[in-house]
Amino acid sequence: MKLVIGDKNYSSWSMRPWVLMKHFGIPFEEVAVQLGEPDTLASILKHSPSGKVPCLIMDNGASVWESVAILETLAEQFPDVPMWPRDAAARAHARSVSAEMHAGFAELRTNMWMNIHASFPGKGATPGALADVARVDALWSACLDQYGGPFLFGEFGIADAMYAPVVMRFNTWQPRLSEAAAAYARRLTNAPAVQAWIADAMHETHTIDYYETPA
DSSP states (O other): OEEEEOOTTTOHHHHHHHHHHHHTTOOOEEEEOOTTSTTHHHHHHTTOTTSOSOEEEOTTSOEEESHHHHHHHHHHHOTTSOSSOSSHHHHHHHHHHHHHHHHOOHHHHHHSOOOTTOOOTTTTOOHHHHHHHHHHHHHHHHHHHHHOOSBTTBSOOHHHHHHHHHHHHHHHHOOOOOHHHHHHHHHHHHSHHHHHHHHHHHHOOOOOGGGGSOO
């Protein structure tokens, strides 16, 4: 399989399937496209009909785009790998938590974007962004309390992959978190697959001006 991704420093959606596949040892070829360049769209359209990353190219040549569709496809392709919780109720909960991440938190996305290189403590703290941070904190804390950690549903899975870029944002913008949420953010940051993504991001030299200048 091939996974088409954007810059590891900036591309939060690309991070999700990459981290999941690395964590579970699913082999793939990485196809990297620099974002924000004149030829970016053309380069992505060679692989992804949406013109966006990430995109998973299956062994049969089929394209799967959108992070959630990729993650669900991987769970289907590798049913013996515990990407979702085995318990049906926990699995429904994990799907809800993941879908909320996919569909919500617009203020957080807009005001506290992912830039792993950067440090913008105290910036981006609009009322809407802080409300999103509070919801994420409450969501993480509830999952950790219910399932006992160390990750959201016990062991690392799709829900954690969905929130890994949020942790990268929190590391950069440093909003105040509860003790439970901050500890989870540290654990997820230190997960080997996440550390591998961060290491690659730190070696990138390509920059996008917009993401280097906080409001």
